[in-house]
Amino acid sequence: MNEIAPMEQFSEKPVVEACARAPVGLLAELTHRCPLQCPYCSNPLELDRVNSELTTEQWQDVMRQAADLGILQIHLSGGEPTVRKDLEDIVEVAAKAGLYTNLITAGVTLTRDRLKRLKELGLDHVQLSIQDVDDANAEKISAYKNGLAKKREVGKWVRELEMPLTINAPIHRLNIENLPNIIDFAVEMGAGRIEVANIQYYAWALKNRAALMPTRAQVLKSAEIVEEAKQRLKGVMVFDFVVPDYYAKTPKPCMGGWGRGVMNVTPQGRVLPCHASESVPGLVFDNVKDRRLADIWLNGQAFQKYRGTSWMKEPCKSCPRAELDFGGCRCQAMAFTGDAANTDPACKLSPYHEAFVAAAERESAEATPPPFVYRRMSPTKATPAE
Amino acid sequence: MSTDATRTRVMVVPASKPALPPHIKLRHDPGRGRWHVLAPERVFEPDPISIEILKRCDGATSVEEIATELAKDYNAPLQEILADTISMLQELSDKGVIKAA
Ligand code: SF4
Ligand code: SF4
Numbered sequence: 001m002n003e004i005a006p007m008e009q010f011s012e013k014p015v016v017e018a019c020a021r022a023p024v025g026l027l028a029e030l031t032h033r034c035p036l037q038c039p040y041c042s043n044p045l046e047l048d049r050v051n052s053e054l055t056t057e058q059w060q061d062v063m064r065q066a067a068d069l070g071i072l073q074i075h076l077s078g079g080e081p082t083v084r085k086d087l088e089d090i091v092e093v094a095a096k097a098g099l100y101t102n103l104i105t106a107g108v109t110l111t112r113d114r115l116k117r118l119k120e121l122g123l124d125h126v127q128l129s130i131q132d133v134d135d136a137n138a139e140k141i142s143a144y145k146n147g148l149a150k151k152r153e154v155g156k157w158v159r160e161l162e163m164p165l166t167i168n169a170p171i172h173r174l175n176i177e178n179l180p181n182i183i184d185f186a187v188e189m190g191a192g193r194i195e196v197a198n199i200q201y202y203a204w205a206l207k208n209r210a211a212l213m214p215t216r217a218q219v220l221k222s223a224e225i226v227e228e229a230k231q232r233l234k235g236v237m238v239f240d241f242v243v244p245d246y247y248a249k250t251p252k253p254c255m256g257g258w259g260r261g262v263m264n265v266t267p268q269g270r271v272l273p274c275h276a277s278e279s280v281p282g283l284v285f286d287n288v289k290d291r292r293l294a295d296i297w298l299n300g301q302a303f304q305k306y307r308g309t310s311w312m313k314e315p316c317k318s319c320p321r322a323e324l325d326f327g328g329c330r331c332q333a334m335a336f337t338g339d340a341a342n343t344d345p346a347c348k349l350s351p352y353h354e355a356f357v358a359a360a361e362r363e364s365a366e367a368t369p370p371p372f373v374y375r376r377m378s379p380t381k382a383t384p385a386e
Numbered sequence: 387m388s389t390d391a392t393r394t395r396v397m398v399v400p401a402s403k404p405a406l407p408p409h410i411k412l413r414h415d416p417g418r419g420r421w422h423v424l425a426p427e428r429v430f431e432p433d434p435i436s437i438e439i440l441k442r443c444d445g446a447t448s449v450e451e452i453a454t455e456l457a458k459d460y461n462a463p464l465q466e467i468l469a470d471t472i473s474m475l476q477e478l479s480d481k482g483v484i485k486a487a
Contacts, residue, residue, distance in 0.1 A: 022417065024429050070417040072429050100411060100424040124409050125426040164409045164426050164482075187393075192482045193426055235395025235480045240427070 022070030023297060027077055027264040027275065030059065030090070032377075034080040036106050037143040038131065039372035040170055040205035040212055042275050043079060047377050048267040056086040058288065060093040062265055065293040067097035071263075077104040079267070082114070088121055095122025102127060104168070107154035108147050115157050126158045127166040127195075132175040133185040141174060143374050155189035166193040171222065172212040173369065179222050183229045187237055194237055196226055198244035202276040202331050204375045210363040211370050216247050218364075245346035246360035250321065251328025254344070258330060259303035263293075271296045273303055276331040280340045306330050306340070313341055315349040398449060398476045400468060402486040405445030410483050412440050425483055435460075439471055443484055449475060 032047040054062070066074060074094050081087055082105055094101050102125045103118065115126075130151055131141040138148045158165045167186035171179065179196065186194040198219070199205045199212055214222075223243070230239045245251055255262050255274045264272040270285040271293065277283060284301040297303060305311065309322045316327040327333075328344025336345040337352045345356035363369075398404070406412060411424040412432075421437045423430040432440060438459075442452045453468040460467070478484045 070415070072413075072415070072422060072424055073427075075427075098413075102427065124411075124424075127427070162408075164407070166426055190393075195427075236393045238480075238482055 023261055023263050024071065025073045025075060025262045026062075026066045026071045027075045027262065028059070028062065028081075028090075029077050029079065029264065029266050029275070030081045030084050030087070031267050032079040033083045034078055034106065034375075035083075035108055035144060036080070036131075036147065037374035037376060038141060038170070038204070039208040039374055040172060040199045041375040042200075042203055042205070043375065044203055044276075044278055045207065047079075047375075049377070053084075053267045054269045054288070056089050058269065059086075059090045062269075062288055062293065063090065063094040063099060064097050065288075067094075067099050069294045069297060071099065073100040073102060075102045075104055080106050080109055082109045088114075088117055091118055091123050092121040095124075100124050105129070105154075106142075106147070107151045108144065110154050110157075112157045115154075115163075116161055119161050119163055123163070125164050125166065127168050128155055128158070128189075129168040129170065130182070130185070131170075132178055133181045134175075134178060137175060137178070141372075152189070155191070159190040164193075165189060165191045166195060167191045168195045168197060170197050170199055171214075172199045173214045173218075173364065174212070176214045176218045176222055179225050180229075183225070183233075187233065191237060193240065195240045195242065196222070197240070197242040198222075200242070200244070201246070202279065202335070204373070206335060207373050209359075210366065211372055213246065213360050213364040214244070215364040216361065219244055219247050244360075245328075245332075245344075246357060248346050249348045251325050251332075251344040251346040253325040254329035254332075257307075257326040258305075259297075259307035260326075263297060263303075271300065271302075273306070274331065276329075277302065279331050280334045282340075311341055313343075315347075316343050319349070396479055396486050398472050398479055398486045400448065400450040400453075400472070402449050402475070403445055403447065404443040404449065404452075404475055404479070404484045404486045406440065406443055406483070407485050412437075423483060425481075430483065435470075436474060439474060440484075443475075445487070449486075 031053055032043050033050060081103060091101055101123050103123055104127045107128050128151060131138040135148050139145055155165060167189060169182045201209050205212060226239060226241045259273050264275050265288060266272065269288040271288060272278060272285055283305060286296040286300045312322060312327055316322050328346055330340040333342045333344050334340040336356055343350040345352040347353060412421065413424060414421050421432055423432055438456060439452060449471055453464060453471045457464040457467045475484060475486060479486050
């Protein structure tokens with residue numbers, strides 16, 4: 001799972017202008033089921049159960065509504081979207097509605113026949129996530145045996161079927177030293193694009209932060225490696241580098257701004273401004289079963305609450321960067337400062353910034369990190385992180 | 387694909403015949419009244435001149451021919467338009483948006 005870069009452009013005009021009225025992308029979390037158990041999974045701690053998932057018809061309707069609303073790209077994600085047997089039926093409707101369809105998969109449950117069928121139905125792009133290119137490490141991270149061998153096979157099928165491939169590599173303490181090999185792997189797989197995505201610490205990743213946080217030196221080194229590889233592989237593979245904001249000075253414009261470019265639909269049909277936003281108290285999440293997508297986007301309480309800049313407090317309120325980064329991430333502000341309307345602690349102007357950086361430095365310096373809390377369906381209600 | 391093992395950067399030259407690969411889509415968006423290029427995890431918003439160039443990227447027309455047409459349409463010097471077209475297409479080729487064979 002990964003961040004979506006909602007929009008890039010050839011012209012100089014700010015992207016936000018272009019998409020203030022309608023979202024550009026929709027992340028469809030078709031299911032929370034997944035055979036892997038990555039300790040940094042961006043799904044919520046409390047996972048939706050299979051019997052509560054939207055039906056085929058409901059997802060198809062979401063696709064049609066999305067196209068009507070002006071959404072351009074659909075990211076079919078999860079959990080693992082291919083565990084849904086009706087993925088083909090959903091892709092078919094999405095493609096027919098004119099949406100650009102992107103499959104975000106861990107790959108282990110795919111077959112070549114299915115992939116071929118998905119391509120025929122109009123699937124545009126495959127994003128394959130990997131845990132590491134070292135077998136033992138990959139197994140340790142995902143709690144899944146022989147995943148890497150399967151991923152190699154899937155990558156090969158994607159290219160044989162002449163589909164574009166992105167390798168998504170979530171980066172953290174356990175695999176950051178392998179980054180050069182991870183980049184080589186992506187080249188070898190024939191990927192046109194790689195996402196070197198440092199973990200963003202929400203949900204499971206926040207729970208496991210002390211086990212995942214790399215040191216500042218490691219992060220700086222990884223940035224150098226990416227820079228070198230980017231130059232060397234210019235015209236061969238496109239890089240997307242997501243930096244870990246614990247070591248940043250200004251926050252990222254999370255989701256391109258709250259309720260500005262993207263929306264997220266959970267397996268049960270709740271519509272969220274971002275996948276972590278259920279961690280913010282006081283938000284009302286509408287469900288596609290009760291309300292039209294367009295109405296939710298325009299008028300839903302959760303979307304309105306932190307849209308734009310009028311909700312801001314100082315130091316964001318009078319900051320010249322307010323329209324650039326929208327005060328960073330609401331979920332991170334919530335998790336770390338207890339108030340989602342506070343400045344993201346990743347910002348150096350936040351009064352919490354020092355403590356935020358100190359936490360990362362302290363945890364990453366621990367010689368023996370704590371064991372992982374693997375992503376699993378909990379038999380009881382999960383406790384919220386921190 | 388075996389060709390991937392030896393992938394190298396493609397340089398755009400006047401004789402190149404650029405094309406949009408099947409997974410890159412140049413689409414008009416009636417709701418927003420503008421053109422978009424849809425690419426993996428990216429949406430580009432080309433400016434008017436880029437749109438004119440992209441529309442002509444059919445895999446049969448050369449960069450030089452595209453530039454000649456545009457020079458006529460815009461009543462501009464060919465050498466200038468050719469240089470701009472090449473640099474724009476090179477950037478797009480590096481981003482995987484066009485294939486210049
Ligand atoms: S457990 Fe891993 S593979 Fe499965 S959805 Fe989460 S991050 Fe993706
Ligand atoms: S104070 Fe707010 S708006 Fe200014 S840089 Fe920091 S997070 Fe962004």
